[in-house]
Amino acid sequence: xxxVAVTAVGSDRPGIxxxxxxxxxxxxxxxxxxxxxxxxxxFAMMLVVDAPPDVSAAQLEAALGGPAADLELVVTVRPLPxxxxxxxxxxxxxxxxxxxxxxxDRPGIxxxxxSLLADQGVNIADLSTRVIGSAEQPVYAMVLEVALPAGVDxxxxxxxxxxxxxxxxxxxxxxxxxxxxx
Amino acid sequence: MAVRPVLELPDPRLxxxxxxxxxxxxxxxxxxxxxxxTLRATVACVGLAAPQIGVDVRAFVxxxxxxxxxxxxxxxxxxxxxxxxxxxGPALGREGCLSVPHYTGDVVRPSRVVVxxxxxxxxxxxxxxxxxxxxxxxxxxxxxxxxxFLDRVASHEAVFRRKVYR
Numbered sequence: 001x002x003x004v005a006v007t008a009v010g011s012d013r014p015g016i017x018x019x020x021x022x023x024x025x026x027x028x029x030x031x032x033x034x035x036x037x038x039x040x041x042x043f044a045m046m047l048v049v050d051a052p053p054d055v056s057a058a059q060l061e062a063a064l065g066g067p068a069a070d071l072e073l074v075v076t077v078r079p080l081p082x083x084x085x086x087x088x089x090x091x092x093x094x095x096x097x098x099x100x101x102x103x104x105d106r107p108g109i110x111x112x113x114x115s116l117l118a119d120q121g122v123n124i125a126d127l128s129t130r131v132i133g134s135a136e137q138p139v140y141a142m143v144l145e146v147a148l149p150a151g152v153d154x155x156x157x158x159x160x161x162x163x164x165x166x167x168x169x170x171x172x173x174x175x176x177x178x179x180x181x182x
Numbered sequence: 183m184a185v186r187p188v189l190e191l192p193d194p195r196l197x198x199x200x201x202x203x204x205x206x207x208x209x210x211x212x213x214x215x216x217x218x219x220t221l222r223a224t225v226a227c228v229g230l231a232a233p234q235i236g237v238d239v240r241a242f243v244x245x246x247x248x249x250x251x252x253x254x255x256x257x258x259x260x261x262x263x264x265x266x267x268x269x270x271g272p273a274l275g276r277e278g279c280l281s282v283p284h285y286t287g288d289v290v291r292p293s294r295v296v297v298x299x300x301x302x303x304x305x306x307x308x309x310x311x312x313x314x315x316x317x318x319x320x321x322x323x324x325x326x327x328x329x330x331f332l333d334r335v336a337s338h339e340a341v342f343r344r345k346v347y348r
Contacts, residue, residue: 180276181228
């Protein structure tokens with residue numbers, strides 16, 4: 001078995017998931033992890049599928065051409081090197097924290113926050129943004145799930161985050177997203 | 183009295199509605215002892231329900247002693263045939279479960295709960311719990327009805343890969 005990363009984006013309509021996953025079933029591919037959502041009317045799919053040895057990424061790409069043409073989807077298919085899977089297995093060791101950022105919409109918020117996190121060696125595991133509020137007063141809201149490596153102190157990261165947020169005119173907070181085993 | 187293996191998804195025994203004890207006898211007490219032993223043997227675990235160790239009865243143990251999120255704390259709380267008789271004050275919290283390894287989820291649950299059940303001695307006990315202890319009790323009562331936190335996650339975005347506990 002080998003892993004293949006697949007993305008597909010196109011104008012949202014019923015049937016996209018059914019059509020794309022139909023190709024996986026035909027080729028005996030198993031969906032491992034996936035994330036799919038609507039972004040401003042565009043349906044965006046990201047999947048990692050497990051393909052049997054006799055099915056290549058190129059074959060999958062060719063087969064996905066059918067639904068891509070029918071549904072006007074932009075599709076990419078990429079075989080994943082085994083090294084990526086090793087990295088994925090290791091990612092779970094760090095402490096998980098949630099970063100919330102919100103404020104008046106302006107360009108550069110994601111970049112400003114992400115640059116700080118990158119400088120600190122903090123990995124972003126999940127990020128979603130939405131413009132909320134009214135048309136006259138759009139509010140940008142971003143929530144990130146991040147992994148703090150052992151050497152990073154949450155308090156000093158929170159301080160730096162506050163500085164970056166102040167520079168961007170937005171609010172930011174950091175809180176542990178630790179779960180309790182019940 | 184023994185530490186028992188904890189069942190994990192997709193074991194179908196986690197999804198059935200457990201049977202009432204009715205009367206607390208030595209068999210029921212032995213189940214409770216195993217629950218306590220298994221809880222004690224598991225790092226950072228604050229609650230366990232009988233279905234999780236493969237026993238089809240309505241029993242759980244919760245112990246939030248020393249937990250930083252706890253307010254009310256009844257120590258080692260063992261109840262048979264528990265029944266939630268009052269609940270209010272919704273709160274969001276992230277939960278993990280020994281039976282759902284590697285994942286956690288954000289679940290909205292009442293933060294103040296009154297629960298009634300039978301004690302180890304067989305008498306009826308009524309307990310008021312809040313905050314973290316309430317969450318733990320409700321999570322365990324759910325197990326008795328075949329419900330996992332996955333059945334209650336706040337939204338599809340609220341399921342997360344869990345960090346490894348070492």
